[in-house]
Amino acid sequence: MRSDGKCPFWLKFVAFGGIFFLHFPIIVIAAYAFNTEESAFSFPLQGFTLKWFAAAFARQDILDAITLSLKVASITTAAAIVLGTMAAAALYRRSFFGKETITLIFILPIALPGIITGIALLSAFRMAGWDLNFWTIVAGHTTFCVVVVYNNVIARFRRTSQNLIEASMDLGADGMQTFFHIILPNIATALLAGGVLAFALSFDEIIVTTFTAGPERTLPIWLLNQLTRPRDVPITNVVALVVMMATLIPILCAYYMTRGKESIEGSGK
Amino acid sequence: MTTPVKSHIALRRNISSFLYRRSTVYLLLLLLPPLLWFGIVYLGSLLALLVQSGYTFDDFSMTVLPVFTWKNYQNLLLAANFDIVLRTFAMATAVSLFCACLGFPIAYYMVRYAGGWQRGFFYIAVLLPMWASYIVKVYSWTVILAKGGIAYWFINQAGLGHALESLLALPFIGGNTLSTSHLGRLLVFSYVWLPFMILPIQSSIERINPNLLTASADLGARPGQTFRTILLPLAMPGVVAGSIFTFCLTFGDYIIPTLVGPSGFFIGTMVYTQQGAIGNMPMAAAFTVVPIVVIGLYLTFAKRMGAFDAL
Numbered sequence: 389m390r391s392d393g394k395c396p397f398w399l400k401f402v403a404f405g406g407i408f409f410l411h412f413p414i415i416v417i418a419a420y421a422f423n424t425e426e427s428a429f430s431f432p433l434q435g436f437t438l439k440w441f442a443a444a445f446a447r448q449d450i451l452d453a454i455t456l457s458l459k460v461a462s463i464t465t466a467a468a469i470v471l472g473t474m475a476a477a478a479l480y481r482r483s484f485f486g487k488e489t490i491t492l493i494f495i496l497p498i499a500l501p502g503i504i505t506g507i508a509l510l511s512a513f514r515m516a517g518w519d520l521n522f523w524t525i526v527a528g529h530t531t532f533c534v535v536v537v538y539n540n541v542i543a544r545f546r547r548t549s550q551n552l553i554e555a556s557m558d559l560g561a562d563g564m565q566t567f568f569h570i571i572l573p574n575i576a577t578a579l580l581a582g583g584v585l586a587f588a589l590s591f592d593e594i595i596v597t598t599f600t601a602g603p604e605r606t607l608p609i610w611l612l613n614q615l616t617r618p619r620d621v622p623i624t625n626v627v628a629l630v631v632m633m634a635t636l637i638p639i640l641c642a643y644y645m646t647r648g649k650e651s652i653e654g655s656g657k
Numbered sequence: 658m659t660t661p662v663k664s665h666i667a668l669r670r671n672i673s674s675f676l677y678r679r680s681t682v683y684l685l686l687l688l689l690p691p692l693l694w695f696g697i698v699y700l701g702s703l704l705a706l707l708v709q710s711g712y713t714f715d716d717f718s719m720t721v722l723p724v725f726t727w728k729n730y731q732n733l734l735l736a737a738n739f740d741i742v743l744r745t746f747a748m749a750t751a752v753s754l755f756c757a758c759l760g761f762p763i764a765y766y767m768v769r770y771a772g773g774w775q776r777g778f779f780y781i782a783v784l785l786p787m788w789a790s791y792i793v794k795v796y797s798w799t800v801i802l803a804k805g806g807i808a809y810w811f812i813n814q815a816g817l818g819h820a821l822e823s824l825l826a827l828p829f830i831g832g833n834t835l836s837t838s839h840l841g842r843l844l845v846f847s848y849v850w851l852p853f854m855i856l857p858i859q860s861s862i863e864r865i866n867p868n869l870l871t872a873s874a875d876l877g878a879r880p881g882q883t884f885r886t887i888l889l890p891l892a893m894p895g896v897v898a899g900s901i902f903t904f905c906l907t908f909g910d911y912i913i914p915t916l917v918g919p920s921g922f923f924i925g926t927m928v929y930t931q932q933g934a935i936g937n938m939p940m941a942a943a944f945t946v947v948p949i950v951v952i953g954l955y956l957t958f959a960k961r962m963g964a965f966d967a968l
Contacts, residue, residue, distance in 0.1 A: 500905075588788060
C-alpha cells in the first residue's frame with residue numbers, strides 16, 4: 389500500500405532513527421573489540437588494536453567454550469532437522485483431531501519464556517536422578533529448536549505441489565527414491581535455512597542453558613560469568629563480537645536462501 | 658545374483674505402496690518421534706515442575722520432601738513475594754507500551770513509504786537485530802550506559818547532564834546512574850524486544866486497504882483523526898500480537914534484571930535464586946506458575962482481540 393503522498397519529516401526521522409537505535413549496540417560491540425584501553429568503557433575510544441583477538445584465542449577456557457558451543461549447536465541442529473522435518477511432513481496436508489494441539493505443543497517451548505522451559509527440564513532431570521551434562525544441554529536446546537525447522541519446512545511443503553510426488557510414484561519410484569529425487573531437492577533450501585536458524589539459536593542460547601548445563605560452560609555462559617564479575621574487559625569484548633558474528637552471519641544466509649521462493653517447480657499445476 | 662537385489666527392490670516398493678495406501682500408518686510413523694520427544698521430554702518436564710511446586714521445603718535441613726503442601730502458593734501472596742510479581746507486571750506493561758509507541762511509526766513507514774531498495778533494507782534491518790545474540794546485545798547496553806561511557810558522553814556534550822540528573826532523581830523511574838535505574842532497564846528491555854513488536858504491526862498495516870485512509874482524508878478527517886478512528890483500530894490486532902512477545906518475554910526474563918537496573922527481584926531472578934543459591938526448588942516452581950498463568954490469560958485476551966490472525 390505504498391503512498392505517493394509526501395512522508396512527513398518526523399515520521400522519516402523516527403523510522404530511520406529507530407533503525408539506527410536497533411543497530412547502535414551492534415556497532416558499539418564491533419568498535420570496542422578493537423579498542424586499545426584495558427579496563428574501562430570510556431568514550432571516545434582510545435585507539436585501534438588487534439592484540440585482544442590474539443589474547444582471546446590464546447585462552448584455553450575460551451577455546452573450550454567455543455568448542456562446546458559448536459558441538460552442542462551441531463548436534464542440536466541435526467536432531468532439530470530430523471524431528472522438525474518429520475513433524476512438518478506429517479502435519480502439512482492432513483487435518484485430524486488434535487492437530488491444533490500438537491502444533492501448539494511444538495510452538496510452546498519458544499512461546500513460553502526460556503526460564504520456564506529451563507527450570508521444567510531441570511526439575512525433571514533431578515526427579516529422574518540424572519546428572520547435568522553435555523546431553524542435558526542438547527536436550528534443552530533441541531526442544532526449542534525443532535519449531536524453527538518445522539516452521540520453515542512446513543511452509544515449503546505447503547508450496548510444493550502434491551502432483552510431483554504422485555507423478556514420481558506413478559512412474560514407479562518407491563518412497564526412498566521419491567524422497568531423495570523429488571522431496572529433498574524441493575525442501576533443501578528450507579531445510580538449510582531452518583537448520584542455520586536452529587544453529588544460531590542454539591549457539592546463542594543462555595537462559596535454558598543456565599539451568600540444564602552442569603559444570604560445562606558454553607560461550608554465552610562464559611560471557612555471562614564475565615559480566616557478573618567484570619574482569620578481562622577487552623577479551624570479553626572480543627568474545628562478544630565473535631558471538632555476535634556467529635549469530636548474524638547465519639541469519640543473513642538464511643534470509644538469502646529463503647528469499648523469493650514463491651514460485652516452486654511444479655506449483656503451477 | 659540378481660534375485661536378492663530384485664526382491665530387495667520389490668520389498669521397498671511394497672512398503673511404499675503400503676504406506677501410501679494406509680496413510681494413517683504413514684502419518685503415525687512420521688509423527689511418533691517428534692511426539693515422543695515433546696510428550697516425554699517437554700510435557701513431562703512441565704508436569705514435573707507442577708508436581709514439584711506442591712512439594713514441601715524443609716527450612717531447617719534445607720531439603721525438599723515429597724510431601725504435598727499448598728504452602729508455596731500461599732507464600733506467593735506474602736507482601737515481599739507479591740511485590741516481585743507486581744514489579745515484573747509493571748515493567749512488562751511499560752515495555753509493551755513503549756515498544757508499541759516506537760514500533761508503530763517504524764512499521765507504518767515500512768509499509769507506506771519504503772519502496773525500492775528501502776523495502777528490503779528495512780526488513781533485514783529489523784530482522785538482524787532481532788536475531789543477533791541476545792546476551793551480547795544486553796552486554797553492549799551495559800557498556801553504553803556505564804558511567805563515563807557513550808551515553809554519558811553524548812548527554813554531557815549536548816549539555817543535558819543536569820537534565821539527566823534530575824530525571825534520575827524522580828521516584829519510580831530513577832536510580833543512581835543510567836545503568837542502575839529503572840529507566841535504563843526499561844530502555845534495554847524495549848530495545849531487545851522492539852523488533853518483535855515492529856513485524857506483527859507491519860504485517861497488519863499491510864493488510865489495510867489504503868483507500869480507507871484516502872477516503873478518511875477526503876471526507877475531511879485530519880491526520881490525527883484518521884489515525885485514531887481508522888488506522889489504529891484496524892492495526893490493533895498487530896499491536897496486540899506484538900505485545901504478546903514484549904509482555905511475555907519481559908515477564909520471564911532474568912538476564913536483563915540481573916545486569917541492568919536497581920536491585921530488587923524480578924520473577925525470573927527470584928526463580929533463579931530460589932532454585933540455585935537457596936535450593937528451594939518447590940518455591941521456584943511455584944514462582945514459575947505465575948508467568949504460566951499470566952501468559953495463559955494474556956494469550957486468551959489476545960486471541961479474543963484477533964491477534965493470532967496477525968501473527
